Amino acid sequence: MSAEVRLRIRFSKLGKIRFIGHRDLARVWERAIHQARVPIAFSQGFTPHPKISFGLAVAVGWESVAEYLDLMLVSQMPSLPPALNVALPEGIRIQDVIELEAKPKSLSSVVSRAEYSVWISPAAGTLSDEAFTLALGEGLESILGAVQVPVTRNKKGEEFEEDIRPLIYELGLASSGLEDHSCSGRRIRMTLATQPRVLRPEEVATALTLGGLACEVSLVRREAQHVLVDGMTVDPMHRSVLGLAGAA
């Protein structure tokens, strides 16, 4: 068993490929791993499965530059990033790979916040660009300043009200940059909870609309995922996160 290699991979999902769902994404990875002849470890049992574990799901239609997955290999493969990048479809690219020393806690259990770029535009021609930017800034301020931000949610056909304010960590107009993106709208940055549940940027837009600014989300891009370590937020690849390794 000494030859086992555990890897954590950060990858991006950009462009048209953002429209595939989590299951499709898993299949795309499995197939690329197979095609690139990655020496992946398989589970024991009647129907062996490749040992791949994905982090938080990225919603259909969201882009991301900060997705994570863990792999277990039966031997080292130095050429893994370029070999996999060739086998992956356009838009999915490996950004970084690190080797883990021990069995990590699952990504979805340690990640507690995510950072997003969210392109928001006014609902059909209601405001000029400048007026919209101004109103958007005010709307975000008022959400941050509020004690409670109630939104109505629908769960299994039952409507109930929930305060999403505790799930919002940061909100603000992005200064600029990334404006080359073909997407319309004003970019804002959000840092939102992924635990106890994933707060979706669209829900913040709903809160803005409830606050009097009719708007809609045209694109979401996940920019980072955060793990809380001793009150500090760090990346899932940070040394201190790997220190959280379970006693396997």
Add this chain to the structure above:
Amino acid sequence: MLPRVRKPARYIGGEKNLIAKAHEGAEQVKFLLAFPDAYEIGQPNLGLAILYELLNERDDCLAERTYAPWPDLEEQMRSQEIPLFSVDTHMPAAAFDVLAFTLPSELLCTNVLNMIDLAGLPVRSSDRLGSHPLVIAGGHGAFNPEPLSEFIDAFAVGDGEEVAVEIADVIRRHRADESRESILRDLASVPGVYVPACPPSGLVEKRVVASLADYPYPKKPLVPVTEVVHDRLSVEIFRGCQRSCRFCQAGMVTRPTRERPAEQIKEMVRGGLASTGFEDVSLLSLSSADYSGIAPLLADMVRDYSSDKVSLSLPSLRVDAFTVGLAADIQEVKRTGLTFAPEAGTWRLRQVINKTVTDADLFSAVEGAFSQGWRRIKLYFMIGLPTETDDDVVSIAKLGRAAVEIGRKYHKGASVTLSVGAFVPKAHTPFQWAAMDRPEEIFRKVELLKGAAGDRSVNLRWQDPRTSVVEGIISRGDARIGNVIEAVWRKGGVFQEWSEYFDAELWLEAMADEGLSADDYCFTERSRDDPLPWAHIYVGVYSDWLWNDWQSAIAEAITEDCRWSDCYDCGVCMEFGVENVIGSGRPRVRSA
């Protein structure tokens, strides 16, 4: 637009091995290959995959793909005035020279009209102008083109590999034409092309590729990024079939049998796996166990891939060619579902339809499957076949019970699914003169079957017989059916292949409005003197031979497979100067 529809991955292309060529000037003929059903059904289609690669390999052609937009996307497209687009580069249909449909099934013909309309073209060929893309159709539907003859400019009949390139050449020559007349006239002179506006003086002969070895396509298949119906590497091991099942249109129109050399198959599997990362391989044909070198081929593949977690499947397995050895080979790699198609419940009726497998053949195949570890098998049957009696129907259930009994020797939970469909007569087959059962009669026979199944491990599945009626109207329809298709489409009848959208009433109303009756098209036996609407399409099989074979059917006489018995002179080899290409002239041993 895409964030607001279900399954947006249907419309993004983005497959691995995509060939996104730049759109260039007048020398480049641009094909938009169109499949009239949802992406997940159409993406794996082998015919389009072959044409996609073959055309894109040429410097003077380009091919992209489009599929029928699901109604939720269609609504968005119409409200935002977005035309039909290619999934590859999201170019509008008008940017292409040809909208080239494949016609895989009768019920999809309203989707063809819908896609022509979404492309921004008048649906009727006669209303289109020189500036519009040509609308061409091939595939199985082209063997009886009349129901769509008002809407399609030209049909390509038979194998598409050669004719697609010849069509491209004609288009290039007529690029500057203002009217359609001269290009249509030139297209009509291409062998295998039927142009309804320029009726041929003689017959339109189907195209036949003499050797599959010349066309090792697809070499680098597209790998979908979302779920599709056949998510695997498909390699065509032979085309055509000489078994002469009398109901089977594919077996009649694709003859003669042309096998791909075993070495090329292995190379295509090797190359295909390497370029795609697929983990499943399907060896495709109309009857894969009939490939003359199947045993050594499978043995080699098992040797090469068993350690590699690659699974192997052979669709369309005949029970008389399915041996325990074959079962062992398939399950060595990875076990998939197993379906056999005895088609009819008794040996008598199987002689009528010329599906010459005996009960013993079936039981030995079933035994082979259960003994090699399968626990569930599926048996496919038709009901409503010519000369069928209630005893033939009830015997289907008896076979199911007997198969379960065999299975129980090996597994406590063995089960058998009986999948039953209503027989639909098809053009160019010996049954083209036959009547089909009315839906009421099919329902009665289904009830008979339910009563006779009598075992919880025998599951019965059947198809809505009303869909078969519509299939029957179109499959042997004439040009008058075109108005019916248009009327159903105008009333919103799309995706008729899908049970949630199928609407029998729409069809019956449209038939009545046109003064037509399903009785004439479906439920009445045709006589030898009745003109056949597809008589101008020649597939190489003599009409006399078909008629005589129809008479043999009624007399319960079988026609042997000409690969290992005497030629019965159906006509195809003589007429096309081609012949069966097979590795061995001997039948393989019947069931072990």
